[in-house]
Amino acid sequence: MGDGLLRPALRRQRGRLTAGVAFLCLHQAAEAMVPVTIGVVIDRAVATSDTGALLLSLAGLVVLFTVLSLAWRFGARFSTAAKEHEAHLARVRIAERALDPCGQKSGLRDGELLSVAASDADRSARAIRTVGAAAAACTALLVSAAALVMVDPGLGVGVLVGVPLVLMGLQRLAPLLTRRSEAQQASLAETSALAVDLVAGLRVLRGIGAQHHAAGRFAAASRGALTDTLRAATTKGLHLGLTSTVNGLLLAAVTGAAGWLALNGRITVGELVAVVGLAQFIAEPVQTLGWCVQSLATARASARRVARILHTAPAVRPGTESAPPPAGERIVLSDLRYGTLTGLNLRISAGETVGIVAYDPRDAEALLAVLAGTVPREDYRGTVRIDGAPAESLRLTQSRRVVLVEPHDVALFEGTLRENLAAGGAGDDGTLLAAIRVAAAEDVLHHNGLDQVLTERGANLSGGQRQRVALARAVAAAPPVLVLHEPTTAVDAVTEALIAERLTEARREPPQATVMVTSSPALLRAAGRVLVLDDGRIRAEGSHDDLVSAEPTYREAVLR
Known part of the structure; x- marks a missing residue:
């Protein structure tokens, strides 16, 4: 070799x-x-x-x-x-x-x-x-x-x-x-x-x-x-x-x-x-x-x-087709079996905000991996469709332009705040400042604005600031489908409620789908519908308040 x-x-x-x-x-x-x-x-x-x-x-x-x-x-x-x-x-x-x-x-x-x-x-x-x-x-x-x-x-x-x-x-x-x-x-x-x-x-x-x-x-x-x-x-x-x-x-x-x-x-x-x-x-x-x-x-x-x-083989072998025209249902998972998922069915329509509560963290990780396109086709069963086309038939860059998965672990880079936010694909300062407002991260701008220098891994920021900067970067990219995984665990309750309100408002026009895999009551309350992921499949669906009243296990999982 x-x-x-x-x-x-x-x-x-x-x-x-x-x-x-x-x-x-x-x-x-x-x-x-x-x-x-x-x-x-x-x-x-x-x-x-x-x-x-x-x-x-x-x-x-x-x-x-x-x-x-x-x-x-x-x-x-x-x-x-x-x-x-x-x-x-x-x-x-x-x-x-x-x-x-x-x-x-x-x-x-x-x-x-x-x-x-x-x-x-x-x-x-x-x-x-x-x-x-x-x-x-x-x-x-x-x-x-x-x-x-x-x-x-x-x-x-x-x-x-x-x-x-x-x-x-x-x-x-x-x-x-x-x-x-x-x-x-x-x-x-x-x-x-x-x-x-x-x-x-x-x-x-x-x-x-x-x-x-x-x-x-x-x-x-x-x-x-x-x-x-x-x-x-x-x-x-x-x-x-x-x-x-x-x-x-x-x-x-x-x-x-x-x-x-x-x-x-x-x-x-x-x-x-x-x-x-x-x-x-x-x-x-x-x-x-x-x-x-x-x-x-x-x-x-x-x-x-x-x-x-x-010379090693790629982890994922993407397809060769371009992304099809936007469909009413942006993502459709049918009888998905991967990891701990045992027949998951999920539909995400354009413009809706969906909350997903996973009782088992492994279910959430498996779902996020499939949505991020990091799972080889031979490793899962069922179908994953993006705008009606099989995900494996699309170029990876095309599918990821439609679906952006922002992981829970924050990855920031040494450089200015502008450079970190623009890494998501956004360009002008107006878009970046609007995304910072959605993430309630205005406090990061107090010293030098968008020219604020971040050290390696954002070590000069608090945990909550790092999370909000990462959220702002994802919002600034404006993907048709944004998937967030516990984006506010280091944020206080008041700021969390403000983020939930601004996030749903910002992605309403033009209509963009938002999927929040979280146990945050503030975020779940802002979702149009909440899905309960248990034992590898969807076990319950409804509004946050209805599920709190009807599902004791859900109530214990999300109320804190």
């Missing part, structure tokens, strides 16, 4: 990659020629005391180092650009997949998705630089071997045979490196996900005195991540140690052989200097190839995690 992600990445960046590889290979070839050039200078200028040859040789060295420097500069620039462009593309694709209205079945939590986008996307893109580094290292070895062959065929053949054998031996550790790198990344992502969950629920944890238990869970997860990290580091250290050891042995063998040849008069002093310099230089590309093995193993492990997100 990881290789299937890396190969297309290399193809996408082939232009920058080709340029980067060409310059890096030129750099390594020029660097390999440095000891050779010095050896030639010794034999043809220093040993012969030829001043003209010495000056010419020095000029040649200046040119060589200029080429070497510029080739590295441009090679690194093109390779880094290719890597960063691919990392950016991977992050964007991960974000698109995570934010896809259809959802995804990767099973990763928010913190894990964040870890993949921030860390694994970058690590997987390093494969591009690894390819360039490996090509440059191979070029260095080939040029060095060719130079050694010209000095003595035995030395060149020894390098050409010895280095591949060394690399084949080091490659044996690559699968283990990949597995341990993948385990390390998974542990770190799990720890990040737990941290995100704990920070999000910190107030609740403090309220129930469970922060010490939460800290213990995080410490245990962190210890597991530490263990996996140390295991990966141990394997990498072993690989690096073996690479360095073999490097040293190869250097000693080449240098020793060259020294023996020089003592026997088979090579000159300049050639000896060139061979010793090349032997020292060869250690660098061999070390680089060892690093490439590690880097590629890590990149493949991260690519598998990225591919898990990009």
Whole structure:
């Protein structure tokens, strides 16, 4: 799976990659020629005391180092650009997949998705630089071997045979490196996900005195991540140690052989200097190839995690049809069976306000999930129709333009109040201010109006203010059908009654349907009809006052 992600990445960046590889290979070839050039200078200028040859040789060295420097500069620039462009593309694709209205079945939590986008996307893109580094290292070895062959065929053949054998031996550790790198990344992502969950629920944890238990869970997860990290580091250290050891042995063998040849008069002093310099230089590309093995193993492990997100099936497979013309009955649920729902029948007409009281919270969650379009068609039985068309036949964006489900859990973002309210689709300030009035959230405007800055998750607002801002955002979107789930649990009774009055008035013209899944008496009293959801189906229907008089269980559930 990881290789299937890396190969297309290399193809996408082939232009920058080709340029980067060409310059890096030129750099390594020029660097390999440095000891050779010095050896030639010794034999043809220093040993012969030829001043003209010495000056010419020095000029040649200046040119060589200029080429070497510029080739590295441009090679690194093109390779880094290719890597960063691919990392950016991977992050964007991960974000698109995570934010896809259809959802995804990767099973990763928010913190894990964040870890993949921030860390694994970058690590997987390093494969591009690894390819360039490996090509440059191979070029260095080939040029060095060719130079050694010209000095003595035995030395060149020894390098050409010895280095591949060394690399084949080091490659044996690559699968283990990949597995341990993948385990390390998974542990770190799990720890990040737990941290995100704990920070999000910190107030609740403090309220129930469970922060010490939460800290213990995080410490245990962190210890597991530490263990996996140390295991990966141990394997990498072993690989690096073996690479360095073999490097040293190869250097000693080449240098020793060259020294023996020089003592026997088979090579000159300049050639000896060139061979010793090349032997020292060869250690660098061999070390680089060892690093490439590690880097590629890590990149493949991260690519598998990225591919898990990009290639996972969508949670919901939407249809392809556009929304039909508005019908008198905007939503019709017939014999719906999902979760704890056991044959629910529900009709929501245009312009009406309906209250739904669910004795079992699981019934409410199941109903909201179906109305929000987050349940795959194969997971429920019965039919769901929007404006007369089967919900599964419509594009998800089309169905959600008709039905907007505002969940109980408030999600506000760092930014201005205007930006948070406009996220619902509304534009001009007049619409936003009218929605704030409907939600009785005028107190949020007291400091800077719509330019009031909200911190992350709206932490600088009270619980009631956050609920009212979220309600205002939903009202500002003006959906034909607005579904609210307990929108006023953090609001006092007087404000709650004001919201109920303003909400029904605001959505009366043009006629828009409002469904309130709630146990609030103020909201239920404002509803045109109230449905009682019990044991997975509608058990009673009527006005709030009639149900209070006739249904003892209803009375106990809603009166507080």
